[in-house]
Amino acid sequence: MSQRSLPARDVAVELLVEAGAVLATSLDLTTTMKQVAHLTVPRLADLCVIDLREGDGEIREVAVAAADAALASALEELRARHPLDPDGEHPVARVIRSGEPVLLEEMSGVLLRSFAQGGEHARFMIEHRYRSAVVAPLLARGRTLGALSLLRLGDSVGYHSGDMELAGELARRAAMAIDNARLFSRLRRVEQRLEAVLANVAEAMTLTDDRGQTVFANQAAADLLGATTPEELTNAPPGTIMERFLVFDEHGRELGLESMPGRRLFAGEDPEPLLVRNVVRATGEERWLIVRSSPVHDPQSAHISYVVNVFENITEVKRAQLAESFMAEASRVLASSLDYAETLQRIAQLAVPQIADWCAVDVLGERGTIERVAVHHSDPRRMSLAEQLDRGYRPALDEPLGVPEVIRTGEARLYADIDPDALAAYAHDDAHLSLLQAIGARAVIIVPLAAPANTLGAITLVSAESMRRLTDADLDLAVRLGRRAGTAVESARLFTERTRISRMLEAALLPDSLPQIPGVEVESLYHAAGELNDVGGDFYDVLAYGENRWMLVIGDVCGKGARAAGVTALARHTLRTAAMLGLTPTGMLETLHRALRQQPAGSDLCTVCLVTVEPLAAHAALTVTLAGHPPPLLIDPSGARSQLGTPGTLLGVLDPIEVTEVAVELRPGQTLLLYTDGLPEAGRSTGLDDQSLFEVSDAVGHSSLGELLELLEEGALQRANGSLRDDIALLAIRLRGSGVTPRRASGRVSVPG
Amino acid sequence: MGVPDQLRIEIRHDGGRVVLTLTGELDMASAERLQQAIDEEGLHAETSVVLNLEQLQFIDSTGLRVMLRALERCRARGQDFAITPGSPQVQRLLSITGVATHLPTISSPDEMVA
Numbered sequence: 001m002s003q004r005s006l007p008a009r010d011v012a013v014e015l016l017v018e019a020g021a022v023l024a025t026s027l028d029l030t031t032t033m034k035q036v037a038h039l040t041v042p043r044l045a046d047l048c049v050i051d052l053r054e055g056d057g058e059i060r061e062v063a064v065a066a067a068d069a070a071l072a073s074a075l076e077e078l079r080a081r082h083p084l085d086p087d088g089e090h091p092v093a094r095v096i097r098s099g100e101p102v103l104l105e106e107m108s109g110v111l112l113r114s115f116a117q118g119g120e121h122a123r124f125m126i127e128h129r130y131r132s133a134v135v136a137p138l139l140a141r142g143r144t145l146g147a148l149s150l151l152r153l154g155d156s157v158g159y160h161s162g163d164m165e166l167a168g169e170l171a172r173r174a175a176m177a178i179d180n181a182r183l184f185s186r187l188r189r190v191e192q193r194l195e196a197v198l199a200n201v202a203e204a205m206t207l208t209d210d211r212g213q214t215v216f217a218n219q220a221a222a223d224l225l226g227a228t229t230p231e232e233l234t235n236a237p238p239g240t241i242m243e244r245f246l247v248f249d250e251h252g253r254e255l256g257l258e259s260m261p262g263r264r265l266f267a268g269e270d271p272e273p274l275l276v277r278n279v280v281r282a283t284g285e286e287r288w289l290i291v292r293s294s295p296v297h298d299p300q301s302a303h304i305s306y307v308v309n310v311f312e313n314i315t316e317v318k319r320a321q322l323a324e325s326f327m328a329e330a331s332r333v334l335a336s337s338l339d340y341a342e343t344l345q346r347i348a349q350l351a352v353p354q355i356a357d358w359c360a361v362d363v364l365g366e367r368g369t370i371e372r373v374a375v376h377h378s379d380p381r382r383m384s385l386a387e388q389l390d391r392g393y394r395p396a397l398d399e400p401l402g403v404p405e406v407i408r409t410g411e412a413r414l415y416a417d418i419d420p421d422a423l424a425a426y427a428h429d430d431a432h433l434s435l436l437q438a439i440g441a442r443a444v445i446i447v448p449l450a451a452p453a454n455t456l457g458a459i460t461l462v463s464a465e466s467m468r469r470l471t472d473a474d475l476d477l478a479v480r481l482g483r484r485a486g487t488a489v490e491s492a493r494l495f496t497e498r499t500r501i502s503r504m505l506e507a508a509l510l511p512d513s514l515p516q517i518p519g520v521e522v523e524s525l526y527h528a529a530g531e532l533n534d535v536g537g538d539f540y541d542v543l544a545y546g547e548n549r550w551m552l553v554i555g556d557v558c559g560k561g562a563r564a565a566g567v568t569a570l571a572r573h574t575l576r577t578a579a580m581l582g583l584t585p586t587g588m589l590e591t592l593h594r595a596l597r598q599q600p601a602g603s604d605l606c607t608v609c610l611v612t613v614e615p616l617a618a619h620a621a622l623t624v625t626l627a628g629h630p631p632p633l634l635i636d637p638s639g640a641r642s643q644l645g646t647p648g649t650l651l652g653v654l655d656p657i658e659v660t661e662v663a664v665e666l667r668p669g670q671t672l673l674l675y676t677d678g679l680p681e682a683g684r685s686t687g688l689d690d691q692s693l694f695e696v697s698d699a700v701g702h703s704s705l706g707e708l709l710e711l712l713e714e715g716a717l718q719r720a721n722g723s724l725r726d727d728i729a730l731l732a733i734r735l736r737g738s739g740v741t742p743r744r745a746s747g748r749v750s751v752p753g
Numbered sequence: 754m755g756v757p758d759q760l761r762i763e764i765r766h767d768g769g770r771v772v773l774t775l776t777g778e779l780d781m782a783s784a785e786r787l788q789q790a791i792d793e794e795g796l797h798a799e800t801s802v803v804l805n806l807e808q809l810q811f812i813d814s815t816g817l818r819v820m821l822r823a824l825e826r827c828r829a830r831g832q833d834f835a836i837t838p839g840s841p842q843v844q845r846l847l848s849i850t851g852v853a854t855h856l857p858t859i860s861s862p863d864e865m866v867a
Contacts, residue, residue, distance in 0.1 A: 558814040605818050607850060628850035649851030653821045658851060677814065 011043055012166045019173055029181040030062055036148075036174050037065035044166065045150035047071065050174065051084065051092050052138070052146035059084040059093060059146070071128060078124055082117040089115040091135045095147045101168055104133040105158045132158030136171035140179035148174060204311040207296075210266050210304065212238030212257070224287075224311055226280055246279040246467055252353050261293035262307040275314075284442055284469030288318035323477045326354055330484055340492035341373060347459070347485045348376035355474055356461035358439070360386060362403050363449065363457030363489070370395055370403060370457075385439050393432050401426060403446055403458045410455045412447040412482070414475045443470035447482035451490035459485065514542045517550045519615045519736050523705040527713055527728040537564035537606075538676045538729035539572050543579045550613045551579050554674040554731050555629065558605035567604045570595060575608070585610040585625035589651060589659050593627075596652030606651045609674055613666070613733065620666040620735060627651050627659050630677055635700050637669040644672075666735060671700055671708065674731040705734050759783065762790050769800035770833075772862045776808035779816035787816070791823045795832065802827050805862040806839030812846055824856060835859045 022035045037048040050063040061079045066072040084090050091102045104111070107130050116122035132152040138145040148171040152158055159167075204221035206214050217230040226244055227233045233241060239257060247255045257263055261271040273292040279285070289311050296306040333346045344361045351359035361374040372390045377383050397404050406413055415422075418441045427433035441462045449457040459482050463470050514522050524540055537557030545551035553575055557567045574595045578588040589608060596604050607628035614621040624632060628650020631643040648659035666672055700708060709730045716728055760783035763774040771794045779787060795802050804820065806812075820836070827834035835857040838844055847853040 556814065558818050605814055605821070607814070626849075628852070630849055647849050647851055649855075650817075653818070653825075654852070654855050658854075 015039060015043060015166070016169060016173070019170055029178060029185075032177055032181065033063035033174065034065065036170070036177075037063040040150060040170070041065045042067050044163075044170075046153040046156055047075075047149075047151040049075070049092075049149040049151070050138075050146065051096070051149070052178070053086070053096050053144065057086050059086050059096065062146075075124070078121060082121055084117060088117070090117065091115060091133065092147045092149055095135045095137050096144050099137050099139060099144045101137060101164055101171075102133075102135045103159060103161060103164055104135075105160060107131060107133060129154040131156060134159045134163055134167040136164070136167040138171050138175035138178060140172075140175040145175050145178050147171075204313070206233065206309045206311075207306050208238075208262055208309065209306055212263070214238075214241065215306065221311065224289075224313065226282065244281055246281060248277040248279075250275050250277070252277075260309075261291055262309050265293050265295050265307050266304060279467050279469075281467055284463070284467050286468050286471075287313055287315045289313055289315075319473055322354065323473070323480075326350070326477065327480055327484065330481055334484060334488035340489050343488055343492055344374040344485070345376070347481070348374040351459070351461055351478075351481065352376050353378050353466065355478065356445070356468070356470070357464045357466050358386065358441075358460070358462035360390075360460045360462075361449065361457060361485075362407070362460070364397070364407055364455070368397050370397060370407065373457075382439075385435060389432075389435050389439070393428055393435070403460060406446045406448055406458045407455050410448045410450065412445070412475060412479050414470060414472065415444040415446075416470060418442060418444060440464040442467060445470050445475055445478045447475070447478045448486070449489060450483045450486040452487065456486055456489055456493075458482075510539065511541055515544060515550070517542070517613060517615060517733070518548075520550075520613060520620060521705050521734045521736055523709055523730075523732050525709040525713055525728070525730040527717075537568050538727040539568050540674070540729050540731045541572060541576065542731070543576060545579050545612060546582065548614060551585075552611040552613060552672075552674060552731055552733065553608065554676060554729060555606060555608040556676045556729075567596070567599070567606065570599075571606050571608070575610075585612065585623060585661050586659050589625065589627045589648075590657065593651040593657050597655070599652075604652045607677075608651060609645070611672065611674065615735075619668070620733075622664045622666050622672070623661045624664055625659050625661045627657060630675065632672055632674045634664065634666070635671045635673060637700060639700055666733070668735050668737070671705065671732055671734045673708075673712075675712075676727065676729040705732050708732065760787065762787060764790065764794055766794075766797065767863075769798060770803060771795065771798040771801075772803045772805055774805040774808060774862065778811040779809060779819070780811065780813045781815045784815040784819045788819050788822070791819070792826070795823070795827065795830070798832060801833035801835065803834075803859070803862055804836045806843055807837050807862070809839040809843055812839065812843045814846075814850075817846065817850060817852060820856065821852065833857070837862055 018039055019036055022032060022039065033050045033052075037050055040048040047066045048064070049061060051059050051061050054060050060083070061076065064072045064076050064079075066075070084093050086093050086096065091104060095102050109126055112125045112130055113122045116125060130151060130153060133149060135147050135149045137147055148167065150159070150163075150167055202220060204224040205216075205218050206221045206225075207216035208214050214233045214236065217225075217227075217233040219230060222228065222230045222233055225233060225241055227236075242257050242260075247259075249255055249259075255274075255276060258267075259274070261274050264271040271293065273290050276289050276291060278287045278289050280287075292310045292312070293307045294310075295304040296308060297303065298305040330347065330350055333350055334343055344363075348359040348361055357377060359374075359376050360372060362370050362372050365371045372394065375383065375386045375390070377386065395402060395404050397407065399405070405411075423436055423441075424433055427436055439462065441464050443463045445461040447459050447461075448455040449459055459478065461470070461474075461478055510526055514524060516522075522542055524542075526538065526540070539553070539555050539557075541551075541553040543551040543553065553572075555568075555571055555575075557564050557571060571592055574592045575588055578591045583591060588610060592606065592608065596606055605628070607630075609627075609629040609632055610625045611632060612623045622644075624645035626645045626648045628648065631645045631647070633641050634644055635641040644664050645662045646660040649657040651657060703711065709732060712730060713728060759778040759780075761776040763776070765772045765774070773787075773790060773794065775787070777783075791802065791804075802823065804823070824834045837859055839847075844853070847856065
C-alpha cells in the first residue's frame, strides 16, 4: 500500500460526478454498488465495503472493492461465513442502527477485537492492517438502507473529520440509487403482475397516456385492434391506431378520436361507456364494441396520467338484437300496406343503412323481363348512379350471374369480396364497368324475393363506402327479409288483382248512377265484406216504373263468389226487364222466382224487397213488397221508426210464393231505409232494430241522407271489429227540402283496402 | 276462410227418426258440415228427420238454404221433416223469409212428427 495524500477538492468533485453517472445509468443494484465501491479505490480508500440491511434485518455485504483483489475476495468469503450481527458492536451495525456516521481515525488491535465477529475476523483485520475508517449511513427517504465503509490500511493516512462530508455525500447518492432501484424493481414486479393479469383478461385492454400514446396493451387488444402483438400497438405513434378503423355511433354517425371516452377523460369530462360500430378498413369486418375508459390519477398532482381502456366485443349479441328488431320492423312495414310498389320501396329504405349502403329490388315482370321497382341509398346524390345503371344495363333473365341467376334458381348469393377482375368480367362494356366502379361495391348480397310457391324477384344489398364486410349472418338476415317481403308482395299482388276483378264484377252488378226522382233524394252505399275480398250477392237498383213512378230494388242472393255473382246478375236483369214490361211488384217477383227455379242447381235462394215510389204534392205514395227480405224501415225525424210491409216467401226454393203489396206514405222529414242482412248480421246482433238503428235514430234529424248511411256502415264495421262477414247494401230516400242538404247525389261503393 | 266454425251437431237416433241438435251458429262456415250430416243420417232414418234448434243462437241465409234442401230431400224420400223453434233471431229469419209457414214446427224434439 503506498502512501497517499488526502484527495484534493477537485478529486472529490470528480469522484461525485463519476458516481452520479454510474448511479444514473444502471438500475441493477449489485452492479451499481460494485461500481460505486470501485470508484473510491484508490482515490478515497484502500478498501470499500457496502452493506445493506435486508428486509429481515440481517446485514448483507453487496460490494467489496480493494486495490488488492485477493483481499477483496477473501473478505467476501469471510463475511459470507460470518455475517455481521445487526445488534453487535461492529461500526456498520451501529451506523445502520443509529443512522449516524462513524469516524474511526486510528483503529488499535484492541478496538478491532472489540467489534470483530469472532477470532478469525479479528485476525483478518489485524493481519491486513486495518488502520482508519469512515462508515456513512445509506439514507434515503428517512430510512437507513445500509452503510458505506471506507478504510485505510497499513501506512496510509488516516481519515479525519474533513473526510466525513465526502463519504456522507457519496453514501447519500448511493442510497438514492439503491432506493430507486428497489422502487423500480418493486414497480417491475407490480407491473409484471399487472401484465400477467391483463394479458389473461379476455377483454381487450389498453393503457394510454395524455399524448394518446398506447403504453400498454394486452394480446386481446392486439387481436381486436388488428395488431400481431401488443408491442405493435405500444410502438404505434399516437392517433395512428384509430386510423385503421371507421367508427360510428349507434345511429350511424361517424365518430372521431375526440369522441372516444379516453380522450374525453383527458379533456376533463366524465364520459359514459360508448357503444360503437367499428369497421376495420382493411378487411371491412364489422364489430360492435362497448368502450369503457377509467382514469389513473397521478398520486402527487391528482392529474390524470393514464387512462385504462376496456373494449368489450358485443358483436354477436348486437347482431342478433339488430336482426330481430330489423325483422320486426320489416314485418310491421310490410303488414302496413297492401300497395306492393310502396311496400318494396319501404323494404329498400329499411335495409339502408342497417344492412347495406344500397338496396335495390327487382321483380320479374309478366313477360319475363326484370324490372327495377325500388332502389335506395342513404345519400340521394348517389342514387343517380343506380338509375343510370338501371337505364343502360337492365339485366336480361338469361344472364349467367347476379339478379337473373338468383331469380332463375331461387338461391341466395353472397359475393363477400368483389374482385376488380370479376367486376371487369361481369361488365358489358367500359361505360358499364366505370359505372360499377363508381358504385364501388365492396360486397354484394342478392336474395330471392320468395313467395310461397315461386320467386317473384330479387333483393340486392350492396356494401360500398361504409366498407362493411357482408357475412353469412347478413346473408341469413337478407334471406329472411326476402321471404317475408316475397310473401307480402304476393299478398299485395293478389289483393290488387282480386280488388280489380271484384270491382269489375260489382260494376256489372250495381248501377253506375241512380236515376233522379223529382222531389226525392236517393242515396246508396255498398260495402263488400273484407274477409274474402270477393263479390257478394247483394244488389240494389232504382228503376223508372211508368209515368211519375219509380221502383226501388234491393236484394240478396245466398252465397258468394262467381256462382252468386251469376245469380245476382240474373236477378237484377230479370227484375229490370219485368219492370220495363210493366208487371206489378208481385208479378215481378213471381217472374224472378220462376227464373231462379229454372236454374240447373235449383236451390239458389234470393230475397228481394221492392218499393214503388210515386212523388205527390206533399208526400210520396209507396208500396212495399217483400220476398223473404228484411222489411224496410221508416224513420221519423224524431227517431221513431217502424218496419214496413208484410213478410213474403223468399224466391227460388218454395212453391208457391206468397207476397203482399202494402201501401205506405212517405212524409216530409221521414227517411225510408232499405238494407240487406249484412247489416243486422254484423257482429251477430239478432236484428237491425238493435244497436245500429238506435244510434242512427238519434242522428236522423240532423244528418244528411249520405251521412246517415255512413253512420250505419261505421256502426256495422265497429260491431264486426272491422271485418264484415257479409256485404252491406243500403238504399235510402227522403223527400227533398225536408231535411239536411245531401253532400252528394250518387251512390258510393266501398271496397276494403 | 278464417271464420271459426261455431256449430256443434249432436246426433241421436230414436226409433225410426233421427234428431240433430244444433248448438251455436249456423252460417257459411258450418253449413256444409250440417248438409253432410243431414244427408248421411237421413239415409239411416226410416220415418223422419228432426232439426232441434232450441240451442241454435244464429242462422244466416246459407243455413236457411241447408234446411230447405233437407226439407226437399226428405219429401223426395218420403220422410217427414220438422224443426223446433230456435232463438228469437232464428225465428225472426224464418218469419221474414216466409219459410216458417213451409217448415213443420214441433214444440219439442221428443214430440211426434205429425
